[in-house]
Amino acid sequence: MIWRLVVLSAVGVLLLGAQGRSRWGRTVTFHRTQQDESQGRARARPRRDTSGSSGTSRPSHGPPFTPCRTPLTPAEHQVLDDNTHETGFNGDDGSYVILTWVGDGTGVVLVLSTFSAPIDSFFEGGSSRLYRSTDYGKSFHDISHRINNTFIREEFGVSVGPGGSVILTADVPVVDHRGGIIFTSRDAGATFKFIQLPFHLAQPITYHFLNPDYLVALSIDGGLWLSLDFGAMWTKVHDGVHSFSWGAGINLFFSYSRVDTVEADERGDLVLKRTTDLGKTFTTIHEDIYSFGYIGAFLFFSVMEDLRSPRVMYFSSDQGDTFSQALLPSASTEQFYSILDGDEDMLFMHVDNPGDTFFGTMYTSDDRGILFSKSLERHLFDGQRKSDFTNITSLRGVYLTNKLDDDGRIRSVISFNRGGTWRQLNKPENVDCEEQVQNCNLHIHGEHSRNNHIVPMLALSEPTAIGLVIAHGTVGDSLSSSQHPDVFVSSDGGYNWKGTLRGPHHYSILDSGGLIVAVEAQRERQVKTIKFSTDEGQCWKSYNFTEQPFFFAGLASEPGTKAMNVSVWGFRPEEDGQPMWVAVTIDFQSLITRECKEQDYEEWLAHSTDGGDLERDGCVLGVKETYRRLKKQSVCRNGRGFVVSKKQSPCLCTRDDYLCDYGYDRHANTSECVRQSSAANKTLELCLDGEEDELLTAGYRKVPSDRCEGGFAPQLAVQTVIRPCGVKPSPGPPARSSSPVTHFDTPRERLVLILVCAGAGVIVLVAVISAIFAVKRVVYRNRTPVYRFSNLRIQDDDSGITADPESATNSNGMACQQDSDDLRCHCMKHRYQIRTSGFGGYRDD
Numbered sequence: 001m002i003w004r005l006v007v008l009s010a011v012g013v014l015l016l017g018a019q020g021r022s023r024w025g026r027t028v029t030f031h032r033t034q035q036d037e038s039q040g041r042a043r044a045r046p047r048r049d050t051s052g053s054s055g056t057s058r059p060s061h062g063p064p065f066t067p068c069r070t071p072l073t074p075a076e077h078q079v080l081d082d083n084t085h086e087t088g089f090n091g092d093d094g095s096y097v098i099l100t101w102v103g104d105g106t107g108v109v110l111v112l113s114t115f116s117a118p119i120d121s122f123f124e125g126g127s128s129r130l131y132r133s134t135d136y137g138k139s140f141h142d143i144s145h146r147i148n149n150t151f152i153r154e155e156f157g158v159s160v161g162p163g164g165s166v167i168l169t170a171d172v173p174v175v176d177h178r179g180g181i182i183f184t185s186r187d188a189g190a191t192f193k194f195i196q197l198p199f200h201l202a203q204p205i206t207y208h209f210l211n212p213d214y215l216v217a218l219s220i221d222g223g224l225w226l227s228l229d230f231g232a233m234w235t236k237v238h239d240g241v242h243s244f245s246w247g248a249g250i251n252l253f254f255s256y257s258r259v260d261t262v263e264a265d266e267r268g269d270l271v272l273k274r275t276t277d278l279g280k281t282f283t284t285i286h287e288d289i290y291s292f293g294y295i296g297a298f299l300f301f302s303v304m305e306d307l308r309s310p311r312v313m314y315f316s317s318d319q320g321d322t323f324s325q326a327l328l329p330s331a332s333t334e335q336f337y338s339i340l341d342g343d344e345d346m347l348f349m350h351v352d353n354p355g356d357t358f359f360g361t362m363y364t365s366d367d368r369g370i371l372f373s374k375s376l377e378r379h380l381f382d383g384q385r386k387s388d389f390t391n392i393t394s395l396r397g398v399y400l401t402n403k404l405d406d407d408g409r410i411r412s413v414i415s416f417n418r419g420g421t422w423r424q425l426n427k428p429e430n431v432d433c434e435e436q437v438q439n440c441n442l443h444i445h446g447e448h449s450r451n452n453h454i455v456p457m458l459a460l461s462e463p464t465a466i467g468l469v470i471a472h473g474t475v476g477d478s479l480s481s482s483q484h485p486d487v488f489v490s491s492d493g494g495y496n497w498k499g500t501l502r503g504p505h506h507y508s509i510l511d512s513g514g515l516i517v518a519v520e521a522q523r524e525r526q527v528k529t530i531k532f533s534t535d536e537g538q539c540w541k542s543y544n545f546t547e548q549p550f551f552f553a554g555l556a557s558e559p560g561t562k563a564m565n566v567s568v569w570g571f572r573p574e575e576d577g578q579p580m581w582v583a584v585t586i587d588f589q590s591l592i593t594r595e596c597k598e599q600d601y602e603e604w605l606a607h608s609t610d611g612g613d614l615e616r617d618g619c620v621l622g623v624k625e626t627y628r629r630l631k632k633q634s635v636c637r638n639g640r641g642f643v644v645s646k647k648q649s650p651c652l653c654t655r656d657d658y659l660c661d662y663g664y665d666r667h668a669n670t671s672e673c674v675r676q677s678s679a680a681n682k683t684l685e686l687c688l689d690g691e692e693d694e695l696l697t698a699g700y701r702k703v704p705s706d707r708c709e710g711g712f713a714p715q716l717a718v719q720t721v722i723r724p725c726g727v728k729p730s731p732g733p734p735a736r737s738s739s740p741v742t743h744f745d746t747p748r749e750r751l752v753l754i755l756v757c758a759g760a761g762v763i764v765l766v767a768v769i770s771a772i773f774a775v776k777r778v779v780y781r782n783r784t785p786v787y788r789f790s791n792l793r794i795q796d797d798d799s800g801i802t803a804d805p806e807s808a809t810n811s812n813g814m815a816c817q818q819d820s821d822d823l824r825c826h827c828m829k830h831r832y833q834i835r836t837s838g839f840g841g842y843r844d845d
Contacts, residue, residue, distance in 0.1 A: 027158065028099045030553035030569050062483035063475050065430045065499035068539035076591060080543050083590045085138040088572070089113065089581040092129055096154040097569065097581055099137075099556050102188040103164050105640065109133040110166065110189050111140060113581065114152050128152045130168070132189050136558060137567045137585040146192045147183045161207035164188035165230065167215075174200050174220070184231050186212075195231050199223055205231070208246055214278075216244060216252065224254055226279050237279030242270055245294040251276050251319050253285075253299065255292055268304030268311070274320050285320040295342060298369050299323070302337060313337055313349075315369045327662055328363060328372050335360075338381070340389045341399070342369075346704030348399075348419060350379055350387060358382050359404040362389075364419045364659070367704055371662050375419040378403045380410060380448065388412075388446025394461035394468050394513075395493030395606055397621050397705075402446055402479065409478035412443040414494050416607060417620055420659055420703050428488055428497040431475045442488060442497050443479040445472040455485050455504050456521040462561045464644055465513025466629045467493045467606065468536055472504055487518070489537035491632070495609065500537040506555045508566055512638040514596075514630055515588060517566050519552060527552040530568060530586065535632040543586070548572060550582050562640045564589040592637050600634035603627075619651035622708025652711030658700040673699040 072080075094113030102108040114128035128151050131140040147168060156169035166189050170181035179197040182205070199219035208214035215227040217234070224241040225234045244254035255270040268290040273282045285301075290311050292301035299316040301323075310330035316323035329351050331337055340348040340362070347365040349372060362379040363372040380402045381387050392398035399415045413422040425442040427433070433440035445455040449472070459471035472485040487501035507518040516533045518540075526549035531540045550572035557566045565587040571579040604627050607620040618624040626647045630638060660666050660673035667674050698714035 027101075027160070028554065028556045029154070029157070030097045030099075062480075062486060063431045063433055065428070065486075065502075067499070067501055070539050070541050072541045072543055076541075077543065079591050080545075080586065080588075083587040084545050085585045085587075086546060087140050087583045087585075089129075089131070089140075089583075092581050093578065094128060094581070097553070098154065098157045099567075099569075100158040100160055100166075101558055102160055102166060104560060105558075105562070106164070106188060107134050107136045108164075108188045109137050109140075110158055111583075112152055112158055112168070114154050130189075136563065136565055136587075137556070137583060138565075138587070140583070143189070146189075148194070150181065150183070156201070156204050159204050159207070161212040162210065163212050165207070165212040166192075167205055167231070168192070169201055169204065172200070182231055186230070198234055199225060199236075206244075206246070208250070214250070216246070218244065222256070224256075224279075226252075228278065235279065237275065238273070238282070243292070245292075247274070247294055247299065247319055248297055249276075250278055252278070253292065253294055253320070255289060268302075272301055272320075276319075283320070285316075286314065286323070293339065295339060297344075298342075298347070300326075300339065300369075302331070311335075311337075317368060324370050326365075326370055326372060329361075336385065338385070338387065340387060341391050343705075346418065347372075348375070348389070350381060350389070352381060357404075362401075362419070364704070366701060371701075373659050373662055373701070374665075375415075376401070376403060376413070376422050378405060380404045380446075382448045382451070386447040386451050388444075388448055390444075390446065390459050392459070392461045392469055392494055393463045394465050396625065397607075398493050400444060400446075400459060400471075400494065402444070402448070405478075410443070410448075411478050412441070412473070416494070417656070417703060418705065420656070425494065426496060428475060428499050431499050433476055437477055439477050440475065441477075442473050442475055444488075445474075445479065445485050449479075449485070454481075456506055457504075460507060460509060462509050462513065464561050464642065465509050466627045466644060467491050467604070468509065468513045469494055470500075470507050470509070470516065470537065473497075475499075487537075489516075491536050492608075493606065495607075498537070500533075501531070501540070505531075506552070508555045508557045509561050510557060510566060510588070511564055511592075512561050512630075512642045512644075514636070514638045515564065515592065517555070517557075517586075517588075519555060519568060522552055526550050526572075527568075527570065530566075532588065534592065534635045538632060545584050545586055546582075551579075562642070564592070564637065589637070592635060594636045596630060596634065596636040596638055596642075600631055600636050601628050602631050604629050616651065616654070619708075621703060622651050622653065622657050622706040624649045624651060650707055650709045653708035654712050655700075657703055657706045657708045657712070658714065659703055661699055661701045664699040675699065 092113050095115050096113070098112040098114070100110045100112075102110060109132070111131040111133070112128065113131070129142060129144045129149075130147055130152070132143045133140045147170075150168075150170045152168050153171040156171075159167040159169075161167070164185075164187060166185040168183040170183070172180045177200075180200045182195050182197060183192040184195060185192045197217075199217070199221070202218045202220045206216045208216075213228055213230045215231055217225045217227075218241060219225060222240045222242070223236050224238040224244060226237050227234045238254065238256060240256040240258070242255045242257065244252060247253055252275050253272065254274075255272050257270055268288055270289045270291075271287050272285040272289045272292050274285055275282050285299075286303065288303055290302040290304045292299070294300075297317060297319075299320050300313060302311040302313050304311045310332045312330045313326040313328055314323045315326045326349075328337070328349065331352060332354065335352040335354060337352070338350040340350055342348060342365075345367050347369050349363045349365065350360050351363065352360040358381060359378045360381055361374060362376040364375045365372050379387075379389075388400075388402040390400045392400055397416055397418045399419060400412065402410050402412050404410055412425050414425055415422045424439075425444065427440045428442055431442075444459055446458060449455045450458060455472040457472065459469060461469045467490070469490040471488055471490075473488045474480050474483040474485055476483065485504050486499055487503075487505050487507065488497045489500045490497045501518060501520075504521040505518040506521055507516060509516055513536065514534065516537055518531045518533075519527055519529070520531075528544050528546050528549040529542050530545050531542050533540045545568060550570040553569040553571065555566055556569060557563055565585055567583050567585045569581070569583050572582050574580050605618045606625045606627060608618045618626075628645045630636075655671045658673075663676050664673040665676055666672070700714040702708075
């Protein structure tokens with residue numbers, strides 16, 4: 001049976017670990033349900049065995065492959081036994097466990113056991129407990145008394161900020177309490193301070209990305225509150241706020257409704273404001289917005305002028321001082337925009353198709369985030385607005401996603417040049433399809449599959465583990481529901497794959513890729529075995545880490561892949577019928593004791609393929625990159641001091657280093673970019689630098705972040721003139737004038753003005769023409785637009801942190817006049833050639 005795209009209901013309960021990352025730590029949430037607990041009460045504890053078997057494997061109907069398994073020696077088993085630490089949280093009845101690593105390399109782990117339930121659960125006997133470990137999870141101490149045994153709800157969890165700062169939010173009834181309660185710590189949870197808030201929180205408190213003293217909070221009544229002393233004192237800065245985000249420096253953006261209206265955001269009645277002085281003064285950026293987001297140095301917002309108008313996206317790279325309409329299709333109220341990913345060079349944007357199609361079109365931007373080109377059609381976005389788009393962080397320029405083809409089948413595609421071109425994944429080297437399968441490829445399960453409980457984890461890659469990718473997939477013509485997913489691994493960033501584990505697993509990368517661990521995903525059976533590999537998943541060893549199996553909740557390891565230990569979390573049914581949370585931490589450092597030497601590493605040319613032009617081999621995005629990475633056969637420790645090193649050399653430019661510009665498509669039979677018939681003489685709603693410009697294009701633009709030199713260079717010929725217009729400054733006070741002002745905006749009006757002036761006399765006409773030419777020469781000589789962007793940082797919702805946006809230089813000079821209630825640009829018109837390179841986490845829905 002072929003898996004066609006439908007929104008599936010859950011067929012069972014699978015325990016999942018949801019992870020959130022920030023620059024200061026990682027938060028992992030595990031939970032159990034009543035169904036899990038009832039299953040556990042009816043099962044006895046099996047006796048321990050040392051065979052390494054984890055029970056009967058789940059049946060798989062996909063093409064067969066034989067995983068490589070190496071037995072664990074008795075000596076290795078003894079070493080791991082001596083370095084395995086089990087903690088049972090006796091008497092803890094919390095349904096959620098939230099783990100948070102505090103700092104980098106500190107060894108401090110905070111564990112909050114709590115409920116996601118109304119406050120009534122607390123009075124009916126529920127409780128929450130706080131535990132702390134200072135040895136990477138090998139032992140825990142109950143420190144609930146440091147927060148007065150206060151009930152902490154799962155929705156707020158543990159917020160970690162810079163400098164080891166921690167915030168816990170108590171669950172306090174709104175009735176008869178003027179405000180909520182938080183506990184703050186500046187020493188990674190060693191001590192806590194009780195603080196009574198003057199309001200009730202609607203969501204977790206948000207840190208400033210650099211200064212932990214600066215906190216922002218939203219109250220349940222829409223109040224925006226600010227603290228400048230780590231929560232000791234709070235000031236209300238605005239009412240009616242719907243959402244907010246830190247910008248560069250101390251800029252703070254927020255949207256609010258002007259009156260106490262219901263569903264103002266759904267009608268597009270919100271106002272976007274900014275404060276640059278921590279709430280003392282405010283600037284209105286735009287009215288009638290639907291939603292907004294801030295990513296890196298880029299401010300985005302969608303505008304819906306009335307209920308019948310489609311939404312359009314606007315962009316600002318100067319903190320909202322000026323903004324331009326992005327060249328994207330407009331979206332109705334049933335559609336949405338989604339920023340999939342981006343950095344200082346470009347942006348990936350998904351635009352939903354009209355209707356319940358479950359797909360849309362993916363676009364990539366230029367380096368200003370304004371001009372967008374089509375990257376992938378029929379990009380999958382399911383009924384719950386989940387995308388399978390994944391950035392393979394272990395190799396530059398690689399992205400993976402799924403598309404819904406015309407035949408209703410879901411197929412995986414991969415791009416090695418930042419969305420310039422997409423292709424299907426190669427068949428794994430140790431897997432063959434049946435004869436009747438015409439197209440045999442690997443297809444990767446993504447967020448759509450995880451959301452429907454088909455796989456427990458998404459594709460995993462880490463920047464420190466060069467080229468390594470681990471993912472669940474099936475092999476065949478398309479993603480199939482008749483095949484149970486298996487685990488596949490790639491060592492070269494997704495070019496080549498190998499089947500490595502049968503059935504779904506939870507997995508984690510340790511020691512910068514030198515060690516991989518995995519636990520088989522079980523829905524109904526208990527686990528006791530962990531698998532590990534020291535050769536990037538080529539072969540595996542199994543270790544039984546406990547005498548008493550338990551129901552698995554998830555894997556947890558320190559962020560950054562530097563660690564050599566991993567914790568297996570779950571719960572075990574006790575004799576009294578109550579489940580007990582269990583954590584088993586396995587330290588592999590005592591097993592893999594040898595430090596890696598120079599001979600353990602090899603030089604590896606990224607993106608290298610067999611055959612073809614040797615001079616171009618490895619050239620991607622205009623550069624060759626040769627990495628120093630660990631050999632697969634080397635069994636040693638990279639260690640915490642390991643740093644990725646690489647050598648770069650530029651490549652000659654070819655057409656592959658260019659995308660087709662806005663209004664152009666690549667010819668089906670050639671590599672040339674040809675003009676779209678619908679784009680001829682098209683006027684685009686865009687304006688740059690406060691001027692109405694005519695943008696001339698050769699039909700090509702360089703792939704963002706491409707660094708090729710020489711070689712192919714598109715020649716500017718007579719092309720369609722694209723005339724963007726419509727840049728707007730942020731609203732300001734209306735201009736006052738004692739008399740009407742006549743404006744000459746169009747060439748025809750200017751021509752009338754010239755003729756009138758000519759009638760006044762030849763001398764006046766000559767003087768006007770001379771002045772115009774002089775101004776044009778000065779403008780042509782001095783006009784050089786500069787756009788600077790910062791690295792992308794995405795807000796971490798789990799920890800309540802907005803991470804590190806950098807300042808962007810304001811290069812958008814304005815020359816606009818104010819006319820009554822409208823703001824219009826009255827600008828001079830110039831020509832320049834489009835020069836683009838390319839740029840999120842924001843979704844407008």
